[in-house]
Amino acid sequence: MPRCCYHDEYGEVFPPAEAASQARRFRRRGLAGTDARLVSMLRAEGVADAHVLEVGGGVGDVLVALFDAGAAHAIDVDLSPSWVEAARRFVDEHGYGERFEARAGDFVDEAALLPEVDVVILNRVVCCYPDMDAMLAAAAGRSRRVLALVYPADRWTNRAAIAIANLWFRLRRLQFRVFVHPEASMRSVLRAAGMEVVRQRSGVVWRTVVLTRSPALPSLRSHPEQS
Ligand SMILES: C[S@@+](CC[C@H](N)C(=O)[O-])C[C@H]1O[C@@H](n2cnc3c(N)ncnc32)[C@H](O)[C@@H]1O
Helix, strand or coil, rough: HHHHHCCCHHHHCCCCHHHHHHHHHHHHHCHHHHHHHHHHHHHCCCCCCCCEEECCCCCHHHHHHHHHHCCEEEEEEEEEEEHHHHHHHHHHHCCCCCEEEEEEECCHHHHHHHHCCEEEECCCCCCCCHHHHHHHHHHHHHHEEEEEEEEEECCCCHHHHHHHHHHHHHHHCCCCCCCCCHHHHHHHHHHHHCEEEEEEEEEECCEEEEEECCCCCCCCCCCCCCC
């Protein structure tokens, strides 16, 4: 499976207007839906004093909620440059700017340059990237303790919705595509990277899974993605 080759399209698919609307929604009613569920599952694992890395963190609303819950530091890496800017402004507006770093780029390419952290988050991100194996192995490789994922459950309804979305991208002459990656393959990549599922919840579309590093599985250092 090729790595992602259409980086410049992420800014078009995830434009500033969508970040602004996410920010407005958070100001109006705080976190809701899968985002609220994700934060509550992470809080149950413990986020006090945690160093967090979010890939494709959107406007930074989940990170603000984790700062509110006591997280010490956060990094966001996003392929959409305007969302990186939006996240900087949003986190700063909530008073956490000094403990936050936002970088534009492909996380899979940047991973080796990033520090290991306590908690890594991919919230609706793996479905926007073709090389699931590389992304999950890199994410697991940065996590000392917890890895949280939100992705579309591997069901025919999601596969049908995604086929329609991809038709829309094709009509717009974009190479960008969305994916329902097979869950069995995702789990096997994560297990090979030493991560074990400890919590999971499913909604109509999204599955939220929290994994922790298992002493019984291969260690962080022994995974081939690590250097
Ligand atoms: C559907 S949005 C989700 C945003 C946010 N997490 C949320 O749930 O609202 C997917 C995000 O992932 C980012 N993304 C996808 N693949 C990425 C990669 N390899 N490296 C960094 N960001 C990536 C996109 O740029 C986009 O911001």
